[in-house]
Amino acid sequence: MKTSVLECIAKDYIQDSESVYHTWFLNNDDRLKAFRTIKKGLNDVIDDIESRTFGNDFKGSSLEAVVTAISEQKQVFEGAAHAFFWKPKLRIPDIYENPENQLAFGRFLADCLQAKNEEQIFNAIVNLDHLKIKGLGPAVANIIYFLHPTLYPPFNTAIVKGYNTLFKQKIKLGSWSSYLEMREGILAANECLHLSKDLGAIAGLLFEIGSNRLVIPENADEALIDEQQKRKKLMEKRHNQVLQDQLEDKTHSEIQSHLARLGQALGYKVWIAQNDHQRDWQGKKLGDYSLKRQDLHLPDSPVATTIALIDVLWLDDNGMIISGFEVEKSTSIYSGILRLQDLALSIKSQNCRLYLVAPDSREKEIKAQLLRPSFQKEKTLGSAMSYILFSDLTCDCDAMCKFGTDVRVLNPISRTVSANDLSTYQTSPFSGTSNT
Structure with missing residues (x-):
């Protein structure tokens, strides 16, 4: 996509007073407070896993406190906890019943927490991906974002959909390799837009496109035919959220x-x-x-x-x-x-x-x-x-x-x-x- 077109889309995003750029990214003190909460909480998760006291369920675990702090960020992270819920019928994510997988997950979190550069995080992701732990996919990137917001973007369905729509790609939801590919595209786009070094800003832009709240030529037909009523409801919901x-x-x-x-x-x-x-x-x-x-x-x-x-x-x-x-x-x-x-x-x-x-x-x-x-x-x-x-x-x-x-x-x-x-x-x- 041409830089000029991308800049126009970003301008519309910034000028919308009810976009997540304003309601979540720019004017939200709770977002800033969450970074320390999540880092501190992850230390508890890692300690619990290493000491074998983590337990076999999401509810009541130290991980729940961390993921709840993320999902409380509203809009962009609403529903972030679902990927970590224990689903008994599917037996996923397989970090509650499998001690080896749980230990690997804890050490992955420790590696990300202690990482000093993007290569160390990249290696930690690749190592985790090789283990093929059922149900433990790129949703974990939401945790990584709150540890290293300038290096790795958050991840959810709307962000992926927005990325695919804007750049005409076919990134898959459950694939770590696809997430890393999307990250490279986001970093390149962010170099042109200069929204913020914090990748939450451009992730919010993609979220708005993927939610069909920000209409661009690439999703105009879908928005006009199938999403007009949905967009109205989303706008009303967002307006009510702002009032709340x-x-x-x-x-x-x-x-x-x-x-x-x-x-x-x-x-x-x-x-x-x-x-x-x-x-x-x-x-x-x-x-x-x-x-x-x-x-x-x-x-x-x-x-x-x-x-x-x-x-x-x-x-x-x-x-x-x-x-x-x-x-x-x-x-x-x-x-x-x-x-x-x-x-x-x-x-x-x-x-x-x-x-x-x-x-x-x-x-x-x-x-x-x-x-x-x-x-x-x-x-x-x-x-x-x-x-x-x-x-x-x-x-x-x-x-x-x-x-x-x-x-x-x-x-x-x-x-x-x-x-x-x-x-x-x-x-x-x-x-x-x-x-x-």
């Missing part, structure tokens, strides 16, 4: 505002996550409650940037962090725990209280995540990790502002998990999906 995202942002801002007001009423200084300073609730910018970046005395730690993204912090007059809050309306509970864990490990203060703040409907999921062995064995978390439900905070916030004197005012509305909740962990499906 806006509603979730408002709820998130409301809860942050309550926590900020309460912190100030108790006499603490307040920090609001840097990326949320421009959000507002009831006409007031959240940044107006917050310390400035230079006033936040973060520890000299590689995770200082992650800590600065914690939704709300309360600090005393000496700049010591008294309490940290992660608000998780619809995003990954797991990633919220990781950020609070980073905070606990960095300040090593027994006096800092950590809280997950989430809707009432997610209480069972919170318990399940906090009862994971990988978190239970972390002594830095211990009893310091609690959770608060939205309904309790919004109902009692004004009263706590009026009568509270310090962080202990949260004791009546905060909750913890215990051994008695273990049955919840054993039976709760974290992602609400089926393995059949």
